[in-house]
Amino acid sequence: MPEKNLDFGKFGARGIRGSEAVARKLDELAGGITTPVTARRGLMARLHYLTRSGKSRQAARGAGLTVTERTLKAWLEGKRRPARANLERIDAAYRAVRRQNVARHLLARLNRDGRGTRVEIHPLNQSQVPRPLQRVVEYRSMNVRRWDKIVSAWAAGDHQGLDAAWTADVLPDLGSQWGQYEYVTNVGFAA
Structure with a gap:
């Protein structure tokens, strides 16, 4: 070069x-969710995006979000709050899944x-x-x-x-x- x-x-x-x-x-x-993952609204929006279908859940697992269904349900219901490391995993998984979902449209x-x-x-x-x-x-x-x-x-x-x-x-x-x-x-x- x-x-x-x-x-x-x-x-x-x-x-x-x-x-x-x-x-x-x-x-x-x-594009995507602009509210930070540390805010409740940002966390819930990301979790709903990652869990809205079986394909989304599978993509989230592939992107590094490997928690049990029970833990995920507790987070969604607001009974427990994810630790800082899990917040980072949730945000990274959201970005990875969002990229996969948007890539075909963006390419066109x-x-x-x-x-x-x-x-x-x-x-x-x-x-x-x-x-x-x-x-x-x-x-x-x-x-x-x-x-x-x-x-x-x-x-x-x-x-x-x-x-x-x-x-x-x-x-x-x-x-x-x-x-x-x-x-x-x-x-x-x-x-």
Whole structure:
């Protein structure tokens, strides 16, 4: 890969991996419950989402929520409150199940029957980098038509797969300097 960033931030540059910015945006597009899991309303909403059908319960178990039916019933009735570790498991299971449920619809919206989605890539922040070491990196905009690998890796929670799909399938379309966009401040798109 050209200009592979092996020691990112050494001279003061700031940013996040482009694939991480894409995952954040996909999470935002997927929507979901905004009330924190620590609030009763947020906890109940997540538990109802995870237990509304047998398929949801099975997906929640697969995502790491492995409590007995008796405990789950006590939580739903408000007789007991989950411990902090279980609250984290409930929230993680909710996010995993939500991603699986939304992925197919989101993929169709992003691909738009082969037309794709316009993506804006905001370059890394070089304000703390000494002037002679700064690169000329500018805002870029492009149309991404192939979202299949990206969305499937995101839905599975596969960060390495998402990074590989983003850097191998999307960034090379930027041209010869695509390695400069491995780290960014933001990636924006709407579907």
